[in-house]
Every structure is written in structure tokens, then in C-alpha cells.
Amino acid sequence: MKVQTKFHGDIELAAEEIYHFESGLPGFLEEKQFGLLTLDDTPFFVLQSTRTREIAFIVTNPFDVFPDYEVKLTDEVLELLQIEKEQDVLTFVILTISDPFNQSTANLQAPVIINGSKKLGKQFIMSGSDYRTKHKLFEPRIEQGAK
Template sequence: MTDTELNMPIIDMAVPMPGFPAHRQFVLVRLNDNGLLYAFTSVDDPNLRFLVAPPEPFFPDYAPEIENDVFAALNTKDPDRLLVMVVITAGVNETTANLLAPIIVDRDSRRAMQVVLTGSDMPVRAVMRRAF
């Protein structure tokens, strides 16, 4: 990791991301000036990173229901302190966002988890129509 990335606040995963059990600490690295695109980068392996973005500019009506067990795992009770990020897949012809499994970060404790919204009809690949 670069010196700048090492000085960023570390986000601890309360529950590892599916498929990546050994990676428990990440940093958010801003990739553009307007703050719409980030790399959620593993501290242990900087080559492991996920493109993420806040959903509001792209999906203004997106309002995932966060279950009580998520609040408990993140050790918070205040929904206003949560940062919601969606995982982005950039393709040749289109860019999509995973609205079914957002990454939820508590801004105070810097604990996070990827949450699968059970019982939701949110798509795994929602087409993003706005540019970064």
C-alpha cells in the first residue's frame, strides 16, 4: 500500500465478506475528485479491492432495510451513522451495481459488513445510467 493509503482510517469487517474470510481490514481509497468512486482495498493484500460507490447519486430511491442483527454486529443503534456503499462491476458495455448486497459501514466505530438483503427483490446487477 502507498503511504497515503496506510494513513487512511482502517475499516474492520465485523463479518468477513463472502469468499474472502482472511481479509478483515480494508481502507476506502477515493478514485475520483467528486467522491463518487472508491476502491475498498484490503490492508493485507492491496491487490484485493472492490469498486464501490455511494448509491444515492445513481439510485436515489435506494433505501435498504437494515436488520437488527446488522446493527448489533456493527455495535451501533443509529442508522444515521451508517455509510452505505454498493459494489460496482465495470463492464465493457455497461456498469452495474450490486443492490442486493451493500457494504454497510458504521462511521463511528469503522466496523463494516456486507449485508445480503434477504427477502428483497433488489438486483445483483442494476445498470448504472449516470457516469462517475
């Protein structure tokens, strides 16, 4: 499938590179198919709509940035995504990129869950958790010698 992308120009995606989001994403309910594209030499990916060039989200693996992050999937999500084993689960969080970059944030309240083997995805809103939609990716560094 030929896809016009926001960051990679026109590319070709094979059927096995496309993830189906039955319910779309919140705010983008008509967007049902996405490709997961790498951003070279970064820990980030682009979740790119196959339908609309401008709909592309910068995402990352939250466990690389927030090692204590926990996602407890509901039975409904496990069933919807046909998840049978933990190895099938890919977890990403959507980033809000800021200028300056060190002010960028991650939405830990609503991770994107993908069943890598079945090519199914869903943004899972963890209601009742302490996670917010804007967790800073980079905590301010304490200057050496500062008190």
C-alpha cells in the same frame, strides 16, 4: 500502517482510516481490514484490503445513483456494527466495471454497510428483496426523435 494498493500504489493509512469487517466479505472471509480510498474527481471509492493488494472493490453511494434505493438493516446487523444512530451509517454498493463503462453494474442486493464512527463494516445480503446483483448504473438514453 503501510498498505500496498491496487490503484493507489503504496500508501500510509492511519488507524482511524481502517474499517474492520469481522466476518470478511463473502468470498474473501480472511480479509478483515479495509481502507476506503477516494478516486479523485469521481463519485467512486475503492474498498481496499489492507492485507492483499489485489483485493480492491470499486464502490459508490447507491443513493446518488438510485434515489429510491432502500436498505432495511436487521437487528443483528445493527448490533454487530454497534449502530446507535442513523448518522453513523455509511452505505456503499460494489460495482462491476465494464468496458464500455456505460455497461457497468451495481450490486444492490448486498450493500456494504459501515459504522463510520466505530470503524466496523459488513456486507449485508438482503435476501427476499427485489434487488439483484447487477443493476445497470446507466440506463440507455432514448435518442431524440426516436420512436
